[in-house]
Amino acid sequence: MDVLSGKRLLILGANPETIPLVQKANSMGIHTIVTDYTHGAPAKDVASESYDVDGSDVDALVALGKKLKIDGVLVGVADRLIVPYQQVCNKLGLPCYGTEEQCAVFTDKMRFNEECAKYGLKGIPSYSLDANMCEEVVKTIQYPVLIKPSDSNSGKGMTICYKEDELSDAVSHALSYSASKRFLTERYMICDDIFVFYTFVDGTYWPSIIADRFTCKGQNGGSPVCQGARSPSKYADLFMRTVHPKLSKMFQSLQVKNGVLMISAFVENEEFYLYDPGFRLQGEAPNLTAFEMTGFNHLEMLLHFALTGENPYGRETLLPTCTQWGKVAFTIWYLLRPGRIKQIIGLERICNDPSVYQVVTRFEEGDVILPEFVGTESQVFARVYVTCNTFEQLYRKIDELQKNLCILDEEGRSMLLPGVKLQE
Secondary structure: HHHHHEEEEEEOOOHHHHHHHHHHHHOOOOOEEOOOOOOHHHHHHOOOOEEEOOOOHHHHHHHHHHHHHHOOOEEEOOOHHHHHHHHHHHHHHOOOOOOOOHHHHHOOHHHHHHHHOOOOOOOOOOOOOOOOHHHHHHHHHOEEEEEEEOOOOOOOOEEOOOOOHHHHHHHHHHOOOOOOOEEEEEEEOEEEEEEEEEEEEEOOEEEEEEEEEEEEOOOOOOOOEEEEEEOOOOOHHHHHHHHHHHHHHHHHHOOEEEEEEEEEEEEOOOEEEEEEEEEOOOOHHHHHHHHHHHHOOOHHHHHHHHHHOOOOOOOOOOOOOOHHHEEEEEEEEEEEEEEEEEEEHHHHHHHOOEEEEEEEEEOOOOOOHHHHOOOOOOOOOEEEEEHHHHHHHHHHHHHHHHHEEEEEEEOOEEEEOOOOOOOO
């Protein structure tokens, strides 16, 4: 879009998953300015210019924005930067897709649970445990439970507890990742898991993706990590009938107009238990699947809005839901064990497969996967996006693609965790 050419955009966060956003902006002629407290963070390498400024330091970002005469601000995929993003936009008088209230509700798990309850939406059953470890509350806990920060993401700070003497360390771990120093103690759900990726265009909204999530569990007591996502979900129709109408009332009450929102949910006995909202682009990039299936470009939408305050799609007619695509899709997550990557074999073959429409890698040969990455999205080597005409074709292709990749450490051992296995 020529109207954006030459405009100066400040992007908060520079992790690997932010790179596609920066690259898209570059291709549109936008002057990209990426900021992150980590020197040499990956997305900085593809930006027009970059600075080692913490994306949560609002005053420093405002000063930088004024100095560089920016035309807009946008957040990448970091949940902790959503509230600072809104505050920076507000102080500089620049467009923001979220209000103060919306950003508060959709970045704080406790606030989100409270908001859901107003509309008859269920959250994960929880216990009112706090850092004082009240004995009366502790006695009521039925294990296993998941202890997690109220305001973190990507599996960071989460611990599964199977007995009482594990609670104290889990609480300390969660608090170390919480800016607000709050945590939740929830029933550890052993059931189906889905995510729903909503698109908002000038007050019109729809679920662009409803997908089943497959996870790797039991890694050193940490949070389950996604290994794959299948869309459309087998629960798509049920979700649209039972949950979407209630969420619609919430969106209308909060006056959500533009942007994207991921909502996760467990499904047990056809009941949905909502958790972990994400008012931003996602590391797993469901927007790539949406673009492949419908042609709707979420990156273009967000970039245009950040620099003009207008949505390029106008009041978009509701696009086909994932159950109407006529095709099926899957995202494969390749997870790594700790170690140093010596050799990557088979990646080029995967990239050239006709069923694969996108490959996003996070590591290269020589990179180190640290032990603390286990149980978080930091252990993801790559995400591979696949589409086929039928689920039967899709399952065969996933099995083939998982067998095609080999990643070896310095001792010649495989670093890949076993892949996801699918059966209907």
